[in-house]
Amino acid sequence: MIRRSAFHPRLEQLNATALWTHWAGCLVAPRYQLSEKFEYFALRNAAGLFDTSPLYKYRFTGPEVAEYLGGVLVRNPDRMRAGQAQYTAWCDDRGYVIEDGVLFRHGADDFMLTTAEPNLAYFTALATGTKVQIEDVSDHIAALAIQGPNSRAILAELLPEVSGLGFFHHVDAKLGDAPVTVSRTGFTGDLGYELWIPADDALEVFDAVCESGAPHGLIPVGLDALDMARIEAGLLLLDVDFDSARFAFNDAHRSTPTELGFGWMHRAIESEGRAFIGRDAIRRELEGGLTRWSQVGLIVDWAEHDRAYRSAGLLPPKDHRPVRGESMVYDESGERVGYATSAMYSPVLQRHIALARVRPDLGTVGIGVQVEFTIDHAYEKIAATVTALPFYDPPRRTAMP
Amino acid sequence: MSDTTNFDAIVIGGGHNGLTTAAYLAKAGLHTLVLERRPLLGGAAITEELYPGFQFTTFSYALSLLRPQIIHELELPKHGFMPLLMPTTFHPLPDRDFIYLGTDRGENLNEIARHSKHDADAYEQYDYDITRVIQAVKPLFDSAPPDVLDGSPEGLVEMAELAKHLRGLEPRVLHNLVRLLTGSAADFLDDYFESVALKGLLASSGIIGTKLGPMSPGSGLVLLFHKMGEHDGTFGQWAFHKGGNGGFSEVLGRAARAYGAEIMTDSEVVRVVTSEGRATGVALTDGTELSAGVVVSAADPRRTFFEFVDPRELPVELVDALRRYKYRGVSSKVNFALDGLPRYPGLEGGDHYRGFLNIGPTMEYLERAFDDAKYGWFSSRPYIDAAIQSTIDPDMAPPGKHVLSCFVQYTPYELEEASWAAERDNLGDTVQDVLETYFPGFSDLVLHREVVTPLDIEQVGGLPEGNIFHGELLAPQLYFFRPAPGWNRYATPISGYYQCGSGTHPGGCVMGGPGRLAAQRILADLGR
Numbered sequence: 001m002i003r004r005s006a007f008h009p010r011l012e013q014l015n016a017t018a019l020w021t022h023w024a025g026c027l028v029a030p031r032y033q034l035s036e037k038f039e040y041f042a043l044r045n046a047a048g049l050f051d052t053s054p055l056y057k058y059r060f061t062g063p064e065v066a067e068y069l070g071g072v073l074v075r076n077p078d079r080m081r082a083g084q085a086q087y088t089a090w091c092d093d094r095g096y097v098i099e100d101g102v103l104f105r106h107g108a109d110d111f112m113l114t115t116a117e118p119n120l121a122y123f124t125a126l127a128t129g130t131k132v133q134i135e136d137v138s139d140h141i142a143a144l145a146i147q148g149p150n151s152r153a154i155l156a157e158l159l160p161e162v163s164g165l166g167f168f169h170h171v172d173a174k175l176g177d178a179p180v181t182v183s184r185t186g187f188t189g190d191l192g193y194e195l196w197i198p199a200d201d202a203l204e205v206f207d208a209v210c211e212s213g214a215p216h217g218l219i220p221v222g223l224d225a226l227d228m229a230r231i232e233a234g235l236l237l238l239d240v241d242f243d244s245a246r247f248a249f250n251d252a253h254r255s256t257p258t259e260l261g262f263g264w265m266h267r268a269i270e271s272e273g274r275a276f277i278g279r280d281a282i283r284r285e286l287e288g289g290l291t292r293w294s295q296v297g298l299i300v301d302w303a304e305h306d307r308a309y310r311s312a313g314l315l316p317p318k319d320h321r322p323v324r325g326e327s328m329v330y331d332e333s334g335e336r337v338g339y340a341t342s343a344m345y346s347p348v349l350q351r352h353i354a355l356a357r358v359r360p361d362l363g364t365v366g367i368g369v370q371v372e373f374t375i376d377h378a379y380e381k382i383a384a385t386v387t388a389l390p391f392y393d394p395p396r397r398t399a400m401p
Numbered sequence: 402m403s404d405t406t407n408f409d410a411i412v413i414g415g416g417h418n419g420l421t422t423a424a425y426l427a428k429a430g431l432h433t434l435v436l437e438r439r440p441l442l443g444g445a446a447i448t449e450e451l452y453p454g455f456q457f458t459t460f461s462y463a464l465s466l467l468r469p470q471i472i473h474e475l476e477l478p479k480h481g482f483m484p485l486l487m488p489t490t491f492h493p494l495p496d497r498d499f500i501y502l503g504t505d506r507g508e509n510l511n512e513i514a515r516h517s518k519h520d521a522d523a524y525e526q527y528d529y530d531i532t533r534v535i536q537a538v539k540p541l542f543d544s545a546p547p548d549v550l551d552g553s554p555e556g557l558v559e560m561a562e563l564a565k566h567l568r569g570l571e572p573r574v575l576h577n578l579v580r581l582l583t584g585s586a587a588d589f590l591d592d593y594f595e596s597v598a599l600k601g602l603l604a605s606s607g608i609i610g611t612k613l614g615p616m617s618p619g620s621g622l623v624l625l626f627h628k629m630g631e632h633d634g635t636f637g638q639w640a641f642h643k644g645g646n647g648g649f650s651e652v653l654g655r656a657a658r659a660y661g662a663e664i665m666t667d668s669e670v671v672r673v674v675t676s677e678g679r680a681t682g683v684a685l686t687d688g689t690e691l692s693a694g695v696v697v698s699a700a701d702p703r704r705t706f707f708e709f710v711d712p713r714e715l716p717v718e719l720v721d722a723l724r725r726y727k728y729r730g731v732s733s734k735v736n737f738a739l740d741g742l743p744r745y746p747g748l749e750g751g752d753h754y755r756g757f758l759n760i761g762p763t764m765e766y767l768e769r770a771f772d773d774a775k776y777g778w779f780s781s782r783p784y785i786d787a788a789i790q791s792t793i794d795p796d797m798a799p800p801g802k803h804v805l806s807c808f809v810q811y812t813p814y815e816l817e818e819a820s821w822a823a824e825r826d827n828l829g830d831t832v833q834d835v836l837e838t839y840f841p842g843f844s845d846l847v848l849h850r851e852v853v854t855p856l857d858i859e860q861v862g863g864l865p866e867g868n869i870f871h872g873e874l875l876a877p878q879l880y881f882f883r884p885a886p887g888w889n890r891y892a893t894p895i896s897g898y899y900q901c902g903s904g905t906h907p908g909g910c911v912m913g914g915p916g917r918l919a920a921q922r923i924l925a926d927l928g929r
Contacts, residue, residue: 318634
C-alpha cells in the first residue's frame with residue numbers, strides 16, 4: 001500500500017495535474033499545476049509550500065544518546081545546544097558515506113534525525129548495549145516546508161517566534177491549538193522554514209499556513225521545482241548524485257565525505273579526538289591523499305553551447321528541467337576526468353549548470369573542463385568552468401532580519 | 402578620483418538601451434558617463450510607486466525581446482536579473498467563453514481543440530513555421546545590418562554574406578518569411594486557422610505599438626517582430642522582471658556601474674558640442690559642459706538629429722529621410738491599483754491571471770478598433786493587453802492587493818478636434834467599461850487609476866508622438882533603413898557622434914539590441 005501524507009486530503013484538491021509519483025513509499029505530486037517553472041519561481045521570488053512528510057524521522061532519546069550519536073555521525077552532535085540543528089552524514093567503517101540528514105536537538109538527551117531512506121535497523125543495531133531508545137516517528141510527525149523570500153513574513157503572522165530564529169535553529173511553538181516545532185531549515189538554498197507537526201494537527205496547520213500565505217504569493221510546489229532549487233543550492237540527492245555505501249556493489253559507487261564535498265563536516269577530526277564510524281579510514285584517506293574526486297559545480301560556456309547547437313541547425317535548448325544520469329567530463333587534452341550527475345538550465349543564473357565530481361587536482365574554482373552533450377545523436381564536448389557550490393546563495397538564506 | 406568633466410564616452414539617455422551601451426563601453430575600459438534627464442533611471446522601462454504600496458510599470462510592462470547575449474555578456478544575474486515566468490495567457494470572449502493557455506502542450510492543444518479540432522493541429526504547424534522563420538532571422542536581428550548604399554568592397558562583401566544567408570534557408574522558410582514581411586497578420590493567420598477566437602488572440606501580436614490593423618499589410622512583420630522575444634530559449638514567450646521593468650533598468654544600472662560607468666540623473670542635455678564636424682562633448686540645461694571623444698544618443702532619431710545637433714550640419718538626404726520617418730503613436734497605458742483579483746464568470750480562482758489577459762476577442766474587433774484611429778479618434782472598444790503583475794511578483798502590491806497594467810490601443814497621438822488633456826478621463830472610463838463587461842464588478846475593485854496618454858508618453862517618457870518604438874516598425878524604416886538609408890549602422894555624419902536608441906536596428910521593445918550593437922560599432926571604430 002502506498003502511503004499518503006497527513007496533508008494528502010488537501011494536496012489532492014490542490015493538485016490540478018492528476019499526476020502523482022512515489023517518494024519514500026508515499027504519494028507525492030511532481031507539480032501541482034502545469035508549470036513546475038512557475039512553482040520554482042515561487043521558491044525564488046515569493047514562497048512555496050512543500051510537503052516533506054515522506055522523509056523518515058527517527059527520535060533518539062536516553063541518557064547516553066549524545067555520546068551514541070557522536071559515535072555514529074560525522075559531525076559532533078554535542079556541539080549543538082537544544083534548539084539547534086545540523087546537516088550531517090554517517091559513514092561505514094571504511095569511511096564511505098551511507099546517507100546524509102538533518103539532526104535536531106530538542107534537549108540534552110533528545111534528538112531527531114531525518115533521513116531519505118530507512119535506517120532504523122542500522123541505527124538500532126549500533127545501539128546494542130547502550131541506554132539509547134530509537135523510535136521511528138515518521139508517521140506521527142507531518143512536515144511542511146515553507147520556503148522562499150516571503151516565508152518569514154507568512155509565518156510571522158502565525159508564529160512570532162520565527163522573527164528571531166537563526167539559520168539551522170528551531171523552536172517549539174503553538175499554532176492555534178497545535179504544538180509545532182518550527183525550524184529554519186530546508187532543501188532549497190533559500191530563506192525557508194520547516195514545520196514539524198503532530199500528524200493529527202496537520203490539516204489545521206496546513207489551512208492556517210495557506211490562508212496566511214496566499215496574499216504573499218505562497219503556492220504549493222512539487223518535487224520537480226524542489227529538484228531545480230536543490231541543484232542551484234548544490235544539495236546532493238541520494239541515488240541521484242551519490243549512492244549509499246551500505247548497498248553499493250563496488251567502491252566506484254561509494255564516496256567518502258570529502259568526495260561529496262562534506263569534508264567540512266570532519267574539519268575537527270584531529271583536534272576533536274572523537275571516534276566515529278569511519279573516522280580511521282577517513283584519516284587514512286586524508287593522510288594518504290587517497291581522495292578520488294572533488295565535488296564541484298560546473299557552469300557551461302554559454303557562447304560555445306550556443307555555437308554548437310546553432311551550427312547543427314538547432315535552437316540551443318535552455319531547459320530548466322533537471323537531467324539525471326551521468327555525463328562525462330574531460331580535461332583540455334580529452335582525458336576523462338570526472339562525471340556530472342545532475343544538470344539543468346538555471347533560470348536565476350541563466351546558465352547551464354551541473355553537479356559534478358572531478359579529479360581532485362581539477363577541483364579548483366576557475367579551472368576549465370569540457371562536458372559532454374548529445375547533439376544530433378552524437379557526443380559533443382562543450383567547455384565548462386569549475387565553480388564552488390552552492391551555485392546560488394542569496395544572503396537572505398542565512399541572514400537575520 | 403576620476404575626472405568629472407572629461408570622459409571617453411558620454412551616453413545621452415538612461416533608458417535601457419543607453420544603459421546597455423554604457424555598460425558595454427565601460428566593460429571595454431572606456432571612462433563612460435550616462436546622463437539621464439529624469440530623476441529615475443530607465444526611460445520608458447521604469448517602475449513607480451504612484452499610489453502607496455502599489456508599484457506601477459508606468460510605460461513598458463514586460464521583458465519582451467531582451468537579447469539573451471546581453472544577459473550573459475553583461476553578467477546581469479550577478480546584479481539581480483530575474484525574469485519571472487508568465488505561465489498563462491487568458492483570452493476572454495464576449496459570450497463568457499475563453500481561450501486559456503498555459504505551459505503544458507497537451508493541455509493547450511485540448512483548449513484549442515475546444516474551439517476547433519482543426520486548429521489544434523494547425524497551431525503546432527503555425528508554431529513550428531514561425532519558429533523556423535525566427536531561427537532564420539535571428540542572426541540578422543542580432544548583428545548590424547549591411548549598408549545597402551555602401552559600394553566599397555567591404556560593403557559588397559557584407560551584402561553578399563546576407564544574400565548567402567538567405568540562399569541557405571529552406572525554400573519554405575524563406576517563403577514564410579516573405580509572407581510575414583509583406584503581408585497582413587490576418588492573411589497569415591487565415592492560412593492556418595478557422596477559429597475566430599484563436600485568430601483574435603494571435604493577431605494581437607501584429608498590431609502592438611503600430612498604426613496598422615490586423616488586416617493591413619505590414620502587420621505580419623509586426624507579428625514576427627514580437628515573436629522574436631524569447632524566454633530561456635522559448636520564442637514568443639515574454640517574461641516579467643522582478644520589480645517590473647524598473648527593476649530591470651536597475652539591474653542594468655548596477656551592471657554599468659560595476660564596470661565603472663558613472664550615471665547622473667536630473668541631467669538634461671540640450672545639445673551635443675561639435676567642433677569642425679566632430680563631437681567633443683555635451684552641454685546640459687544648467688550650462689555645464691562635459692567633454693568626451695564619443696557621444697552616444699539613446700534618444701529617438703528626431704531628437705538625435707534635429708535637437709541635439711543642428712540639422713543644417715547634416716546631409717540633406719538624411720534630413721529628408723528623417724522628416725518622412727513616421728512616429729504616429731497609437732498606444733496608451735491605463736494602470737490600476739486593485740483591492741483584489743477580478744472575477745471572470747465561470748472560472749474560479751486566479752490562476753488564469755498569471756500572464757497576459759488579451760482583450761480583443763476577434764480580428765474584426767481589432768480591425769474596428771483600428772478604424773476609429775484612422776479617422777482621428779480613440780477606439781470606442783479598444784484592444785487591451787493587460788497583466789496583473791502582482792500575481793507573478795507579489796511584491797508589486799500590498800499582500801492580497803493587486804496592480805493591473807493595461808496597454809491600450811488604438812489611441813492616436815493626434816485627436817481630431819480634441820486634446821488628450823481633455824480626453825484623459827474619457828479614455829480611462831472607456832478602458833474601465835470594457836474591463837467591466839468582461840469582469841463584472843471590476844470597477845468596485847479599483848482603488849486608483851493612472852491614465853498615460855500618448856501625450857504623456859511623449860512629454861514624460863520622452864518618446865515623440867508617444868510611439869513606443871522610437872518610430873514605427875514599418876518596412877521602409879527597418880533594417881537597411883532604420884532610421885535612414887545609409888545611416889543604419891549607429892554612426893552619424895558627425896564624427897564621434899553615435900546613435901543607440903530604438904530608432905536604430907533592430908528597433909523597439911525592451912530588447913537592448915540597439916544598445917549592444919551600437920557599442921560594438923563604437924568599440925570597433927576605436928580599434929578596441
